[in-house]
Structures are given as C-alpha cells and as structure tokens.
Amino acid sequence: MEQFEPTIVAFCCHYCAYTAADMAGSMRLVYPPNVKIIRVPCSGKVDTLHIMKALEKGADGVLVAGCLEGDCHFKTGNVKALQRVTYLQGYLEEIGIEAERVQMVTMSAGMGGRFARITTEFTEKIRELGPNPVNAGGSRLAAS
Amino acid sequence: MITAERKPMDEIMGMIDGCGRILLVGCNECVTVCAAGGRKEVALLAAGLQMASMKKGRALDVREMTLERQCDPEYVEELAPHIDQVDAVVSMACGCGVQEVARRFKKTPVYPALNTKFMGASEGPGIWAERCQGCGDCLLGLTGGICPIARCAKRLMNGPCGGSTNGKCEIGNDVDCAWHLIWERMKELGIEDRYEDVIAAKDWRTGRGNGPRKILREDLA
Numbered sequence: 001m002e003q004f005e006p007t008i009v010a011f012c013c014h015y016c017a018y019t020a021a022d023m024a025g026s027m028r029l030v031y032p033p034n035v036k037i038i039r040v041p042c043s044g045k046v047d048t049l050h051i052m053k054a055l056e057k058g059a060d061g062v063l064v065a066g067c068l069e070g071d072c073h074f075k076t077g078n079v080k081a082l083q084r085v086t087y088l089q090g091y092l093e094e095i096g097i098e099a100e101r102v103q104m105v106t107m108s109a110g111m112g113g114r115f116a117r118i119t120t121e122f123t124e125k126i127r128e129l130g131p132n133p134v135n136a137g138g139s140r141l142a143a144s
Numbered sequence: 145m146i147t148a149e150r151k152p153m154d155e156i157m158g159m160i161d162g163c164g165r166i167l168l169v170g171c172n173e174c175v176t177v178c179a180a181g182g183r184k185e186v187a188l189l190a191a192g193l194q195m196a197s198m199k200k201g202r203a204l205d206v207r208e209m210t211l212e213r214q215c216d217p218e219y220v221e222e223l224a225p226h227i228d229q230v231d232a233v234v235s236m237a238c239g240c241g242v243q244e245v246a247r248r249f250k251k252t253p254v255y256p257a258l259n260t261k262f263m264g265a266s267e268g269p270g271i272w273a274e275r276c277q278g279c280g281d282c283l284l285g286l287t288g289g290i291c292p293i294a295r296c297a298k299r300l301m302n303g304p305c306g307g308s309t310n311g312k313c314e315i316g317n318d319v320d321c322a323w324h325l326i327w328e329r330m331k332e333l334g335i336e337d338r339y340e341d342v343i344a345a346k347d348w349r350t351g352r353g354n355g356p357r358k359i360l361r362e363d364l365a
C-alpha cells in the first residue's frame with residue numbers, strides 16, 4: 001500500500017516560529033514537505049475557528065507554533081494560543097476527532113533544528129494516526 | 145446580560161439526527177458577549193456538526209445566520225425566506241430567542257444549542273457570574289448595591305447566616321458571602337448604621353410567585 005502522506009498546516013508566529021522555519025531552511029535542515037506554513041503576526045492571533053476550518057477543509061493535523069513561554073513579542077499571545085488549542089482539543093473529542101491532530105509548540109527564532117525536529121515528529125505521529133476521518137467520510141459520501 | 149453555554153455536542157447531534165439541512169441561528173446580543181452564540185460560535189458549531197456528519201459519511205447542509213436580536217419579531221422575520229428550505233432550526237440564542245423562533249415558525253422544529261444560565265456580569269475575561277434574579281422589586285438601594293437574592297445562597301433578606309466565614313459563603317470557599325460584601329460596602333459608604341434595619345419579608349408576587357410576568361407600556365403599545 002502506498003504510504004499515507006498527511007497534510008499538515010502549521011500556523012507560525014512571525015517573530016519566532018516562522019523565523020525558526022526560515023533558519024531551518026538556511027541551515028539546510030530537512031523537514032517534511034507535508035507541512036504547509038501559514039505566517040501569523042502572533043500565535044495569539046490564531047483563532048479556534050482557523051484551526052477548525054483547516055481540519056474541516058481536509059488538513060490531517062494542525063500545529064500552532066509560537067515563541068517560547070515568556071518570550072512572546074506580544075507578551076502572552078502564546079499562552080492564549082495554548083488555551084485555545086486545549087479548548088479545541090476538547091471540542092474535537094466531543095465530535096469524535098482525535099485531539100492529537102492539533103498541537104501547540106513553542107520555539108525561539110534561532111531554533112531551526114527544533115522546528116525541523118518538531119515538524120518531522122508531528123508528521124510521523126499524524127501518519128500513524130491515519131487520514132483525518134472527515135476526509136475518509138467525505139470520500140465515501142462522494143462515491144455514494 | 146443573559147449568559148449561556150453550549151450544550152454537549154452529543155445532545156445537539158442527537159436532536160438533529162436525521163436532518164439533512166439545518167439553519168443555525170445565532171444572536172448578536174448577550175450570547176455574543178458571553179461567547180456562547182454569536183457569529184463566531186455559530187461558525188464553530190457549524191464546522192463541528194459538519195465534520196461530525198462527514199466522519200459518519202453523511203451529508204449535512206448547515207446554513208449559518210446571526211440575527212441582531214433573536215428575541216425580537218422584527219429580526220426573527222429575516223429567517224422567513226430560508227425556513228422552508230431546512231428540516232430544522234438550531235438556535236444559539238438564549239431560551240427567549242429559541243421561543244421567538246418557535247412562535248413565528250409553526251411547522252419547523254427549533255432546537256436549543258445552548259443552556260441558558262443566568263443574568264450576570266463579566267468578572268474578567270472568560271468569567272461570568274450571577275448578579276440578578278429579576279425579582280421585580282429591586283432592593284439594591286437597601287443593600288449597598290449587592291443583591292442578596294442572586295448572590296446569597298440562601299437568599300437571606302437579613303444576613304449573614306451562621307455559616308459566613310472570613311468573607312466566604314458556607315457552600316464553598318470560592319463563593320463570596322453576599323452579606324459580608326454588603327457589610328463591607330456599607331462601611332465604605334459610611335452607612336453601616338443602616339445594616340441593623342430589618343428588611344421586611346419579600347413579596348414574591350413580583351417575582352415568579354404570581355406566574356409568568358409581562359410588562360405592558362401603554363404609551364408604547
């Protein structure tokens with residue numbers, strides 16, 4: 001069987017995570033092409049609805065990546081982002097979708113290595129979890 | 145404001161089981177402010193219901209609308225062009241909004257997506273607390289602006305009871321004793337001598353004691 005290639009959406013804050021992704025690139029570190037990066041001004045800008053829409057439209061996993069705790073450019077955006085991710089994980093469980101499909105991670109702008117490692121591990125985890133059940137149901141529906 | 149919280153998804157999904165097309169209706173007033181049933185919560189619930197049914201391989205068409213006020217017939221009327229195209233309405237307003245939609249549209253079932261909680265105020269981001277029980281004969285003028293009906297667990301008119309400890313109510317350490325708050329506030333206002341005035345037994349006919357209530361303003365009717 002062909003290996004399942006998940007689609008991962010990563011919301012990356014401009015000041016840390018996005019710069020870390022850039023750094024990973026300059027360091028010639030490899031991270032999975034499955035990861036689609038969306039740059040946001042702050043991880044605190046990411047709304048529960050943005051994450052939900054990504055999953056509804058077919059993403060298999062969503063990462064919200066912000067600055068290290070205490071280092072947020074907007075003071076507590078990353079703390080708020082974590083609260084929202086936690087809330088959303090509960091909501092996903094209520095509708096029967098695995099909470100692990102959404103994860104909050106933090107890193108500094110210089111941590112290109114950490115960015116590459118986290119995205120690789122997360123992609124691997126989602127690959128093990130399998131396709132977003134919404135997609136599977138959607139294709140059954142389209143076939144019927 | 146009137147506060148509310150979303151019902152568990154299982155309950156909401158159970159109510160609309162068998163529906164192919166639903167109209168999800170939010171309200172721009174109180175439930176928007178308490179983050180339970182505004183435009184955003186409507187979108188979040190729509191996405192959740194959509195995903196849950198796609199997962200089961202079932203099609204569900206969810207239409208989203210958010211009215212200015214769901215407890216006013218003028219605004220509820222905006223649903224009229226859409227109502228015949230759906231199997232059910234799921235309302236994200238408080239119980240008043242749900243009932244207004246049900247009153248206007250006789251043939252379409254209306255389900256509540258929220259549990260309406262109480263009349264309250266925001267104590268900080270994400271925290272709402274009960275403040276008023278609409279007793280119909282406000283006595284805040286006698287109690288330093290703190291309501292013993294909504295905020296004292298025993299609704300005492302002349303408190304505190306013997307259970308008040310260090311400013312906390314005997315029902316739990318996280319609940320302020322209303323009568324302690326009243327005393328502190330009266331001291332601040334320099335009217336603590338009035339604390340001894342006995343508040344007469346309350347006539348609950350102005351509350352729910354006389355059945356459902358109605359206001360009629362003849363100058364406006």
Ligand code: SF4
Binds near residue numbers: 275279281282293294
């Ligand atoms: S005394 Fe009655 S009207 Fe006044 S705040 Fe309390 S419950 Fe509301």
Ligand code: SF4
Binds near residue numbers: 298300313315
């Ligand atoms: S401790 Fe205070 S608030 Fe609690 S029941 Fe007694 S008087 Fe009321």
